Amino acid sequence: MEKFVLVENIDMTFKTPRGSFVALKDINLSIGEGEFVTLIGHSGCGKSTLLNLVAGLLVQTAGVLICAGREIAGPGPDRGVVFQNHSLLPWLTCAENIYLAVERVFGATESKAQLKARTLKALDLVQLGHAADKRPNEISGGMKQRVGIARALSIEPKVLLLDEPFGALDALTRAHLQDELLKIVAKTKSTVLMVTHDVDEAVLLSDRIVMMTNGPAATIGDIVNVDLPRPRDRLALVNDSRYHHLRGRVLEFLYQKQMRPAA
Amino acid sequence: MTAAILKHEKFGTALPAAAPAVVVAPPAPAAGDDDAPPVRRQTPLVEKYGDEIAAFFRAAIPVVFGLAMFAAVWSMLAAHSTLPGPLKTFHSAVGIFSDPFYRKGPNDQGIGWNILMSLGRVGIGFGMAAIIGIPMGFMIGRFRFLSGMMSPIISLLRPVSPLAWLPIGLLVFKAANPAAIWVIFISSIWPMIVNTAVGVREVPQDYLNVAKVLNLSEWKVFTRILFPASLPFVLTGIRLSIGVAWLVIVAAEMLTGGVGIGFWVWDEWNNLNVEHIIIAIFVVGIVGLLLEQMLMLLARRFEYR
Ligand SMILES: Nc1ncnc2c1ncn2[C@@H]1O[C@H](COP(=O)(O)OP(=O)(O)O)[C@@H](O)[C@H]1O
Ligand SMILES: [Mg+2]
Numbered sequence: 340m341e342k343f344v345l346v347e348n349i350d351m352t353f354k355t356p357r358g359s360f361v362a363l364k365d366i367n368l369s370i371g372e373g374e375f376v377t378l379i380g381h382s383g384c385g386k387s388t389l390l391n392l393v394a395g396l397l398v399q400t401a402g403v404l405i406c407a408g409r410e411i412a413g414p415g416p417d418r419g420v421v422f423q424n425h426s427l428l429p430w431l432t433c434a435e436n437i438y439l440a441v442e443r444v445f446g447a448t449e450s451k452a453q454l455k456a457r458t459l460k461a462l463d464l465v466q467l468g469h470a471a472d473k474r475p476n477e478i479s480g481g482m483k484q485r486v487g488i489a490r491a492l493s494i495e496p497k498v499l500l501l502d503e504p505f506g507a508l509d510a511l512t513r514a515h516l517q518d519e520l521l522k523i524v525a526k527t528k529s530t531v532l533m534v535t536h537d538v539d540e541a542v543l544l545s546d547r548i549v550m551m552t553n554g555p556a557a558t559i560g561d562i563v564n565v566d567l568p569r570p571r572d573r574l575a576l577v578n579d580s581r582y583h584h585l586r587g588r589v590l591e592f593l594y595q596k597q598m599r600p601a602a
Numbered sequence: 603m604t605a606a607i608l609k610h611e612k613f614g615t616a617l618p619a620a621a622p623a624v625v626v627a628p629p630a631p632a633a634g635d636d637d638a639p640p641v642r643r644q645t646p647l648v649e650k651y652g653d654e655i656a657a658f659f660r661a662a663i664p665v666v667f668g669l670a671m672f673a674a675v676w677s678m679l680a681a682h683s684t685l686p687g688p689l690k691t692f693h694s695a696v697g698i699f700s701d702p703f704y705r706k707g708p709n710d711q712g713i714g715w716n717i718l719m720s721l722g723r724v725g726i727g728f729g730m731a732a733i734i735g736i737p738m739g740f741m742i743g744r745f746r747f748l749s750g751m752m753s754p755i756i757s758l759l760r761p762v763s764p765l766a767w768l769p770i771g772l773l774v775f776k777a778a779n780p781a782a783i784w785v786i787f788i789s790s791i792w793p794m795i796v797n798t799a800v801g802v803r804e805v806p807q808d809y810l811n812v813a814k815v816l817n818l819s820e821w822k823v824f825t826r827i828l829f830p831a832s833l834p835f836v837l838t839g840i841r842l843s844i845g846v847a848w849l850v851i852v853a854a855e856m857l858t859g860g861v862g863i864g865f866w867v868w869d870e871w872n873n874l875n876v877e878h879i880i881i882a883i884f885v886v887g888i889v890g891l892l893l894e895q896m897l898m899l900l901a902r903r904f905e906y907r
Contacts, residue, residue: 396814414815426808430830439826443816494816 343530344370344393344498349402351388362388364556366402368549370498375524375531377541379589380551380560381597386534387423389551390502393532394420407497416444419491421501425483427475433486434471437461437493444494461493462486464523481512488520492527499524501533505540514573517543525570538589542582543573550592560597563588686877694877695884709869711861713881717889720851720862723779727786728847735791735843736836739798740828749799756795764789764850768857778858785854786847793842801835802828830904837901844897848890863889 351363362385370376378386391397392404395414404411406418414420427436437458445454462468465485467478475483484504491499504520505513517540524531535541541548545565552560565585567576576582673688680687686694702714742749767788771781809831813823855864863882870878 394815396811414817416817418815420811420815422808422811424808426812428809428812428827428830431826439818439822440816443818443822 342369343372343374343407344368344532345403345405346389346393347403347405349389349392349404350400351385351392351397352400361556362554363392364558366558368559370530370532372530373528375544375546376533376549377545377547378532378534378549378551379536379538379541379593380557381553381593382536384551384554385557386536386551387502390500390532390534393498394418394500396420416494417497419494419496419499421484421487421491421499421504423503423506425475425480425487427483427486427490429475432472432474433467433478434458434462436475436486437490440490441493457493461489464492464526465489465519479512481508481516484508484516485519488523492523492529497530499529499531499533501531503534503536506536513537513540518573520544521569521571538586538593541589542567542585543571543576548585548589550589550597553597561592563592684876686880691877691880695881698878698881708861713863713866713885716861716863716866717885719860720855720864721889723783723855723862724786724844724847724851727783728790728843730783731787731791731843731847732794732840735794736798736839739795739836739839740802740824740832742795743799743802743832744828752795756792760792760796764846765853765857768854772858778860782851782854782858782860782862785850789850790843790847793846794836794839797835797839797842798832801832801839804835805831833904834901837897837904841894841897841901844893845890848886848893852886 346366346368349363349366350361353360353362366389368376378389380386388397392399393406393411395411395418427433428439431439438454441454441457441461445457449457459468459471462471465488467482467485467489470478470482470486475486478486484507488501488504491501505516508516521544523529533544542565548563548565549559550561550563551557563585567579567581567585676685677687679685680690698713702712704712705715738752742752764785767785768781771784772778775781775784805828809827810823813827818826851862852864852867855862856868859865859868863886867879867882870876870882
C-alpha cells in the first residue's frame with residue numbers, strides 16, 4: 340500500500356504559562372491510501388494533538404507531516420475533519436452547514452445547482468435527506484454527528500480525520516453510526532484517521548490500531564494489525580476468536596502496559 | 603421567608619383552581635340559544651387554555667399588588683406633604699394626553715412633541731454610535747493589535763460622566779441641539795464597542811476551527827460565523843446603549859433647553875407644576891421600558907440554543 344499520510348519524527352511542545360509541555364515525542368506513522376487507522380490511548384495522552392497536527396490546526400515543534408505527497412502547511416480541503424462535538428453552526432440549517440463547505444471547495448468551478456446537488460448527496464450518504472432544512476438544535480446528537488460526517492465528506496477529502504466522533508453518544512446510537520461509517524467508507528474508499536478511546540470501536544472499524552503511550556512526551560507504543568475480513572458484521576464478530584484475540588491485545592496494552600495511575 | 607411562603611401558598615395553589623371558573627363564566631350567556639354545543643365547547647377551552655390562564659394570573663396578580671402598594675405609599679406621602687397624589691396626577695395626565703400634539707410656540711408644545719423630539723435626538727445620537735461603535739467593536743475583537751491600541755483609550759473615556767461631554771459639544775457645534783445629540787452619541791457608544799468586542803472574542807473555538815479547516819475567506823468567516831455568533835452580545839450592547847441614551851437625554855435636555863421631555867420637566871419645575879413633573883417621570887420610565895422590551899423581543903429572535 341502506498342504511503343499516503345506520513346508522520347515523521349514529530350515532536351509537539353506546547354508553551355503554557357507554567358513552562359513548556361512536551362505532549363508528543365518522536366511520532367512516526369504512515370497511513371496507506373484507503374486505509375482505516377485508529378488512534379487509541381488514555382485520555383490526555385495526545386491523540387487529539389496528533390490528529391490536529393495532521394489536520395493542520397496545530398503546527399509541530401519538530402518533524403515533517405506529509406499528505407498526498409505534499410507537506411502539510413495549515414488546514415486544507417484535502418483533509419475533512421469531524422470534530423468530537425459536531426461543531427455545526429447553530430444558525431444554519433443542516434444543508435446550509437454542508438453548503439458552506441461545498442461552496443468553498445467547488446464554488447469556483449461549479450454552478451449553484453451543482454453545489455446544491457452535492458449538498459443533498461452528502462446528506463443522503465448519511466441518510467439525512469429529510470433533515471436538510473432543520474437546524475442543528477432540532478435534531479438528535481447522533482444526527483448532528485452524521486451531519487458533521489456529511490460535511491467532512493462533502494468536500495471529497497483525500498483523508499477523513501475524525502476525533503472521537505461518537506464519544507458523546509449513547510451505546511446504541513454509537514453502534515448504529517459505526518455500522519454506517521463502515522458502509523460509507525467502503526463506498527467512498529476514504530483514507531481515515533480516527534481517534535477513539537473505545538476498544539471495540541477500534542477493532543471493528545480499523546485496519547490498524549495505533550496505541551499511544553501515556554503523556555507527557557507520548558509516543559506510539561505499539562501497532563495492532565486488524566486482519567479481520569471485510570465487510571465486518573458486529574454480530575458475527577462476537578463469536579470470532581480472532582476478534583477477541585485482537586481486542587485482548589489492545590486491552591492488555593491499555594490496562595497493563597499503560598496502566599493509568601489513579602487520577 | 604414570609605414572602606416566599608405567601609407566594610407559594612396563596613397564589614401557587616389557589617389560582618389554578620380559581621382560573622377555570624373565570625373561563626367557564628363567559629360562554630354561559632350563549633347557552634340560551636343552543637343548549638348542547640356550549641357545553642362541548644367549554645370543556646376543551648378550559649383544558650386547552652386553563653394552564654395558560656392560570657399562569658397569566660399567577661404572573662399578573664403580584665404585579666397588581668406591587669402597583670397597588672406603590673399607589674398606597676404614594677398617597678400616604680402625598681397626604682402628609684405638598685406632593686400631588688395619584689388621583690390628582692391621573693386627572694392631570696388625562697388632560698395632557700387628551701391633546702398631545704398642540705403647538706403654541708417654541709417653548710409650549712404638547713407632550714407628544716416633547717417625547718418625539720427626545721426620541722429623535724436619541725435615535726440620531728444612538729444610531730451614529732451604532733454605525734461607528736459596532737464595526738469598531740468587531741475590529742477590536744478580531745485583531746489583537748487594534749485591541750491593544752484602543753483598550754487604554756476606551757478604559758479612560760468610558761467612565762466619564764455623560765454630561766461632562768456637553769461643554770465639548772457646545773464648544774464644537776455652537777448649538778444646543780447637536781450638542782445634546784453628541785452627548786447621546788459619546789455616552790452610548792461604549793457599551794456597543796465593548797460588548798461587540800467581547801462577543802467576537804468569545805466566539806467558540808469550535809466554530810473558528812470549522813472556518814480554519816474549510817479555509818473560509820475572511821468575508822465568509824465574518825458573515826457566517828463571527829456575525830451570527832456574536833449577535834447576542836451585540837444586541838446586549840445595543841440594549842445597554844439605548845438605556846444609557848434614554849437616561850442621558852433627560853439630563854442633557856434640562857441643560858440645553860428646546861423641545862424635549864427633559865426640557866419639559868425643567869419648564870414644569872419653573873412653573874411649579876409638580877403633577878406634570880411626576881407625569882414626565884412616568885413617561886420617561888414607560889418609554890424606556892418600551893425601548894428595552896422592543897430590543898428584548900428582537901434579541902430573543904436570535905437565540906439559537
Ligand atoms: N493548546 C494546548 N496548550 C497546552 N497544552 C495542551 C494544549 N492542547 C493539548 N494540551 C495538552 O496536551 C496533552 C494531550 O492533549 P490531547 O491531545 O487533547 O489529549 P487526548 O485527545 O488524547 O485526550 C494534554 O495533557 C493536554 O493538556
Ligand atoms: Mg481528545
